[in-house]
Amino acid sequence: MLRILVIIFVIFALSRAFLRFKDKSISFRELLFWLVIWTIAIVLIFEPDISNYAARFLGMGRGADTIFFLAIVFLFYSIFRLYVKMDRMDKDITDLAIKISKDLHKEQK
């Protein structure tokens, strides 16, 4: 039952990724990235034993732990990326506001 739910979710997530690639809001590289991530998810659902190899490689006890570990690392990294992006955007808005205020002032004269 859980497997079916996860598969439905993965199909949904993939279709979103494709749609967003089609309307060019994500690049081909990003699409590829999500394809790989979700493919790994599907493989792991059907062959959970594979994760044990990764666990042994990383020196961890169980495959499930490894998946959680990697997921958390990935989440932290995503938050960091988001933070940097938002900061950049925030700075752009400030630059824009300052430019507008100077331009408005010029026009008033």
Place this chain on the structure above:
Amino acid sequence: MESQEGKVFIVIPAFNEAQVIRGVIDEIKNAGYQNIIVVDDGSADNTAQIAKNAGADVLNQIINRGQGAALRAGIEYLRENKNPDIIVTFDADGQHQVEDIQKLIKPILENEYDIVLGSRFMDQKTNVPMLRKLILKAGILFTNLLSNIRLTDTHNGLRALGKKAIHSIDISQRGMEHASEIIDQIKKNKLRYKEVPVSIVYTEYSKMKGQSSGNFLRLGTKIILKKLIK
């Protein structure tokens, strides 16, 4: 003030200060400083109109971007259009004393310093509320540690920038962090700096408008994060 003293401009960032802005501008004018730039930081009240009627040159930020951004707008505008010799930054809430402006610009006029910072902790004139004092002292310690410059007051909005400082200081932090950023840039640009004692008057109004004490923690975290990312 243009003849022998050079072109002195007073920059006042203001956010919702309609109640007090007129009084502040009048006082500065009466003290003999006619070049006043008010940067209205997206106020919801009629701060900008009042400032204009009082005879100040007004820059309008169409959205609220914070004090750092307002100062940057004022300084950039002057740098690009007015060829200022000295820029004094002054708070809009009536905390700062007009008499202190002279003390700030004198060391620059005498060409001994590039930037002069006001400090409320150099003499006993200012009666800083206890909790605020504690927080400010922690902030000072923190900023001194990070920037490697010894100052007695790091978050005072009253300062004067000479030509070298005007052209070398770039404020990128839009909020209150700009105060620490300016200190970093003093160090980076090897500016000659000095602190002079100024008095801050804590009125009920300014306490209400000022930074809430809890904000400082958030500010500290932000500054550390920024340093880590850069």
